[in-house]
Amino acid sequence: MSEKYIVACDGSSASERALDFAVANAKSTGASILVAHVLEWSPYSFLTPEELEERHKRRAEELDRAQKAVVDKIVKSVSDQGVKVDSVIKYGHVAETLADIAKQEGATQMFIGRTGHSGIAARVFGSVAVTLAQIAPVPCTLVP
Amino acid sequence: MQNKKIIAGVTAIGLALLSIPAFAQSIDESVNQMFSSATGWFVSFIFSPFPGTSFPWIVGWLVVAATIFTFYFFFIQFRAFPHSISLVKGDYSDPDDAGEVSHFQALATALSGTVGLGNIAGVAVAVGIGGPGATFWMILAGLMGMASKFTECTLGVKYRNEYEDGTVSGGPMYYLTKGFAERGLPGGRFLAILFSVFCILGALGGGNMFQANQAHQQISGILGGYPGWITGVIFALVVFAVIVGGLKSIARVTEKVVPFMGVMYVAAALIIILVNANKIGWAFGQIFTGAFTGLGVAGGMVGALIQGFKRAAFSNEAGVGSAAIAHSAVRTKEPITEGFVSLLEPFIDTVVICTMTALVIIITGQLTIDPTTGNYITEGGRIVTASGASGVGLTSAAFESAIGWFPYVLAIAVVLFAFSTMISWSYYGLKAWTYLFGEGKNKEITFKVIFCIFVVIGAAANLGPVIDFSDAAIFAMAVVNIVGLYCLMPIVKRELKSYLERLDSGAIKKFK
Numbered sequence: 259m260s261e262k263y264i265v266a267c268d269g270s271s272a273s274e275r276a277l278d279f280a281v282a283n284a285k286s287t288g289a290s291i292l293v294a295h296v297l298e299w300s301p302y303s304f305l306t307p308e309e310l311e312e313r314h315k316r317r318a319e320e321l322d323r324a325q326k327a328v329v330d331k332i333v334k335s336v337s338d339q340g341v342k343v344d345s346v347i348k349y350g351h352v353a354e355t356l357a358d359i360a361k362q363e364g365a366t367q368m369f370i371g372r373t374g375h376s377g378i379a380a381r382v383f384g385s386v387a388v389t390l391a392q393i394a395p396v397p398c399t400l401v402p
Numbered sequence: 403m404q405n406k407k408i409i410a411g412v413t414a415i416g417l418a419l420l421s422i423p424a425f426a427q428s429i430d431e432s433v434n435q436m437f438s439s440a441t442g443w444f445v446s447f448i449f450s451p452f453p454g455t456s457f458p459w460i461v462g463w464l465v466v467a468a469t470i471f472t473f474y475f476f477f478i479q480f481r482a483f484p485h486s487i488s489l490v491k492g493d494y495s496d497p498d499d500a501g502e503v504s505h506f507q508a509l510a511t512a513l514s515g516t517v518g519l520g521n522i523a524g525v526a527v528a529v530g531i532g533g534p535g536a537t538f539w540m541i542l543a544g545l546m547g548m549a550s551k552f553t554e555c556t557l558g559v560k561y562r563n564e565y566e567d568g569t570v571s572g573g574p575m576y577y578l579t580k581g582f583a584e585r586g587l588p589g590g591r592f593l594a595i596l597f598s599v600f601c602i603l604g605a606l607g608g609g610n611m612f613q614a615n616q617a618h619q620q621i622s623g624i625l626g627g628y629p630g631w632i633t634g635v636i637f638a639l640v641v642f643a644v645i646v647g648g649l650k651s652i653a654r655v656t657e658k659v660v661p662f663m664g665v666m667y668v669a670a671a672l673i674i675i676l677v678n679a680n681k682i683g684w685a686f687g688q689i690f691t692g693a694f695t696g697l698g699v700a701g702g703m704v705g706a707l708i709q710g711f712k713r714a715a716f717s718n719e720a721g722v723g724s725a726a727i728a729h730s731a732v733r734t735k736e737p738i739t740e741g742f743v744s745l746l747e748p749f750i751d752t753v754v755i756c757t758m759t760a761l762v763i764i765i766t767g768q769l770t771i772d773p774t775t776g777n778y779i780t781e782g783g784r785i786v787t788a789s790g791a792s793g794v795g796l797t798s799a800a801f802e803s804a805i806g807w808f809p810y811v812l813a814i815a816v817v818l819f820a821f822s823t824m825i826s827w828s829y830y831g832l833k834a835w836t837y838l839f840g841e842g843k844n845k846e847i848t849f850k851v852i853f854c855i856f857v858v859i860g861a862a863a864n865l866g867p868v869i870d871f872s873d874a875a876i877f878a879m880a881v882v883n884i885v886g887l888y889c890l891m892p893i894v895k896r897e898l899k900s901y902l903e904r905l906d907s908g909a910i911k912k913f914k
Contacts, residue, residue, distance in 0.1 A: 301504035304657040307829035310731035315568030349501030
């Protein structure tokens with residue numbers, strides 16, 4: 259069975275580094291790459307009545323924007339390098355959703371960039387990288 | 403930058419107005435007079451008693467409806483309670499639908515429209531007139547009201563309009579027309595129009611003027627008396643900035659702070675009740691005895707019952723139809739699931755929060771008792787209170803007697819609750835307005851401007867005429883809506899049966 263790498267991509271420079279690292283590995287192992295883009299979303303947030311009414315429409319717009327502005331470019335660049343690539347866009351808690359995607363897609367490894375914040379904010383609110391280090395269902399590489 | 407300008411402008415206007423108090427006072431008076439003479443006939447019609455009794459027919463109407471729904475769906479509010487909670491937790495939500503409106507969000511938005519001054523001021527009015535016994539009837543009405551809410555919100559989702567651009571519109575207007583057509587019943591369109599008219603009045607009354615009025619009373623109680631219309635103008639400007647100017651940030655902040663305030667209110671009430679733990683038994687004794695004897699209040703048992711039922715209905719809006727508008731945006735394949743979720747609303751609103759307010763007022767001894775008879779002392783139909791206050795002032799005095807600084811927190815809570823209720827009702831009113839007059843930017847702005855004008859009127863008028871009109875308008879919505887619910891309840895029963903069968907057979911799966 260061929261290997262499948264999940265790379266968390268949000269268009270940031272950290273995620274680009276993770277992607278480059280994953281692609282370099284994939285070239286030597288022949289793995290395919292799944293570009294995963296997660297939009298932060300909590301079903302327990304509070305919205306106004308107007309926001310409720312427009313939510314379905316806004317969601318469609320957000321998905322469309324994410325596809326065009328972030329995912330399509332990445333997919334093209336990976337595929338240009340001769341690596342088999344696929345993509346997925348989901349809503350949810352970023353780290354948990356990435357872990358879920360890894361399980362569902364039967365991925366063999368995960369790659370995630372980290373921004374390297376060590377400040378108070380990261381300690382209080384946690385970070386995607388730290389949470390994934392704890393809950394990742396497959397080996398997870400943090401790319402600095 | 404724009405905000406700063408608005409604030410500076412408002413402050414300048416406010417200061418200018420304060421310098422001419424006599425003139426300002428007379429504006430309040432004339433607004434009040436005009437308002438009560440214009441709405442008097444409508445109020446007396448809605449609250450006219452059954453011939454030969456003092457029992458308003460409208461209260462009977464609501465109670466009978468809630469009872470019928472409770473029996474027709476065989477105590478659905480108790481049977482489905484655990485399932486409702488797991489729906490809100492998201493146990494049955496498809497992860498692929500993440501990013502859409504969740505059950506929790508629909509419930510939270512609907513709640514922030516209903517949890518408001520009804521819970522703080524309305525309850526004080528109820529026990530201030532009907533005595534502690536009103537609490538018993540209020541809780542009972544809350545429990546029964548859960549069945550009404552279940553019925554209307556299921557229909558709200560089932561018959562909502564989904565437009566091509568992905569937005570949705572729902573509510574009694576839509577189920578009255580589409581549901582009636584589906585069952586081959588006449589008059590759906592007529593009822594929908596009637597409902598929309600009353601919904602607009604309700605939005606301007608209970609959803610607006612009552613809120614502005616009580617917010618002003620609370621603020622002026624702390625800052626010292628000043629003319630109501632000044633509060634009105636300031637409130638109107640902020641509301642205008644949100645609903646016309648699209649300042650979503652204000653609305654978003656309110657939506658986040660309101661649930662927090664609600665939790666804090668209940669926590670403070672619980673602390674006061676626990677500190678006076680030795681009086682809990684006595685307080686419930688007063689509530690039960692009062693419920694069946696009245697303990698000297700005007701109208702005795704019936705007086706307590708009317709107050710309890712009235713304020714419960716006003717607070718949780720079960721059967722009124724407003725919640726059906728708020729709940730209809732949820733993403734679900736099963737309309738009935740939103741019915742289950744919505745039945746938690748009267749429970750949280752009335753059975754939990756309203757009861758807390760009533761208990762605090764009773765336990766802190768705000769209502770004066772004649773020591774020789776054990777009955778409450780009344781004067782002009784109201785129970786004489788320790789501080790002489792009524793409405794929101796009574797609740798404030800009750801909390802203050804236990805926690806000295808709480809009136810300040812309460813004032814902030816009242817203002818925020820009032821504000822979030824206004825935002826919700828401006829939306830309900832707008833939906834009714836566009837149903838009547840059609841969608842369109844100018845038409846929408848017209849309604850929004852009218853809405854803001856009524857904020858000023860509400861803050862300036864006296865509590866008496868405002869509360870009467872607010873009640874009357876909201877109950878008028880219930881008259882139309884409940885007629886519709888009676889005609890459409892077989893549809894809800896069919897949905898319920900099919901859903902429960904699939905739930906039992908495992909066709910409807912948990913995702914978590």
